[in-house]
Amino acid sequence: MNTNQIPVNSLHDQVARQIADKTESQIKNKNAVYIITVAGESGCGKTETGASLFRELRNRGIESLVINQDNYFVLPPALNDARRKSDPAWLGPHAEVRLDLLQLNINDALSGKNTISTPIIDYHANTVTELRISLEGIKVIIIEGTYVSLLRKVDSRIFITSDYNDTLPYRKKRNRGNEVNDPFVENILITEHKIIAGHRFLADFLISNDLKVTENL
Numbered sequence: 001m002n003t004n005q006i007p008v009n010s011l012h013d014q015v016a017r018q019i020a021d022k023t024e025s026q027i028k029n030k031n032a033v034y035i036i037t038v039a040g041e042s043g044c045g046k047t048e049t050g051a052s053l054f055r056e057l058r059n060r061g062i063e064s065l066v067i068n069q070d071n072y073f074v075l076p077p078a079l080n081d082a083r084r085k086s087d088p089a090w091l092g093p094h095a096e097v098r099l100d101l102l103q104l105n106i107n108d109a110l111s112g113k114n115t116i117s118t119p120i121i122d123y124h125a126n127t128v129t130e131l132r133i134s135l136e137g138i139k140v141i142i143i144e145g146t147y148v149s150l151l152r153k154v155d156s157r158i159f160i161t162s163d164y165n166d167t168l169p170y171r172k173k174r175n176r177g178n179e180v181n182d183p184f185v186e187n188i189l190i191t192e193h194k195i196i197a198g199h200r201f202l203a204d205f206l207i208s209n210d211l212k213v214t215e216n217l
Contacts, residue, residue, distance in 0.1 A: 011211040012045065016052035018213045019205055020060060023156050027062060027140055030155070033109045037151060038144040039199055040160030040207075042189055043167030049160065049207065050144040063137045067105070069145020071119050072098040076126045085184065091191055093147035102143065106153055109141055146192060149199040159203035159216075164189040166209045 019036075027034040036053070038046045050066045057064045073080050074096055083090045090096050098119070105116045113135065120131045149157055164186075200206060203216045 012048045012052040013056065015049060015207055015211050015213055016056035019053060019156070019158065020056045022205070022215070024060060024062070026155065032112070033135070033138060034140045035106055035110070035154045036140060036142045036156045036158065037148040037154050038142065038158045038160070039146065039149040039196065039203070040162065041146065041164055041167060041193055041196065044160040044162040046144040046160060049158065050142045053142055057140055062139050064140035064142055065133065065135070065138045067102070067118065067141060067143045069097065069102065069143065069148050071121045072102050073121060074098055076121055076128050077123050078126045084188065091188060092195055093150055097147060099147065099150060103151055106141070106151060109135055110153060146196060149196070149202045156205065157203045158205045158207060159200045160207045161200060162209040164193050
């Protein structure tokens, strides 16, 4: 992910600084790659949070890699949408998302491998390709996505608590694929909310709708 192209604001930067303050010593003291997940509902700011954290860590001399769960869907976007409409059971982390491959990437990184192979989905071209990524010099892997709280061997889990009602203004602005005007998409968001609402209890850090950070003790 090219984090330089992700628009962030000062509040995202404040969130990143607080999380970096809490994790920096753990990151530097760990002999293997440090794994951070950023989870939450569509439009809640996962991508912006990951990008801000990437930049904050770099400012502290810590190189990181950001991985987006959206690249791990089994099917490219158009085919995945069609499958969702034809098969209600297709929605969710254990059906439409290759969490097993994402977990394998984590395992490979933790075992000291120099590279990992990740899928890359082109939303507009509706294609999936493969990218080989070097882990040389990488101390932290930041993984952002709806269901990434379910991954194992994670050092710090972040959960953004904004739900699909809170994120409506951002989703209207983005309106990817005319999603806001599509009742089917809205029903998907309601179902996703039900699936991941309890994931907040897995988190080490909670980020509220107004971008305040609290430790989930």
